[in-house]
Amino acid sequence: MSSKLEQLQDFLKETPQDPFLHYALANEYLKLGNEQESLARFVAITEQFPDYVGTYYHLGKLLEKLNRTDEAIIYYEKGMVVAQSKRNMHALNELRGAYRLALGEDEDEDY
Template identity: 30%
Template structure:
């Protein structure tokens, strides 16, 4: 995690706490060092307040899965796929669909 970058992101966040790009950046910084609870905190802000920010779903679902929250991960994948279709974000849809398929295969392997 780049502490300087995180400090700068928090300064931007203080100026405009509604900027989804800044919130996403904070979540990503925490995820980069597997601080899942902190990452999830910011991903959840995006999921609630910026539902159409399609890039969130891939990373939020992954964070949930890594934090042992498989049910939330699956729900996030499914919701994200619907949002990507609504937003006509084909690229995000394909990436999310692939990640969801891999998630399902990994879940099956755990049985």
């Protein structure tokens, strides 16, 4: 187990309601090549902290990598709703671009 992974798990024990720590841990598992653990953690974040908008993009990209594009599209759509409700235009634009690419559209096309 990596020291960063252990450190994140220790931090999470201290503050289990911090969505960023859950997100960081999911990303660390991904960096270590444990895609299934990362996937499970990203999905859990969307359930436990649905307003944590950064999760949706990374979850969608991981699902695409796992050839689960239909599921990725669903999470991109959910993420766009959250980003819009939070008025996070940067996240909305990133999600919209990923969504369009997943649909096979040109990223610059307008609806």
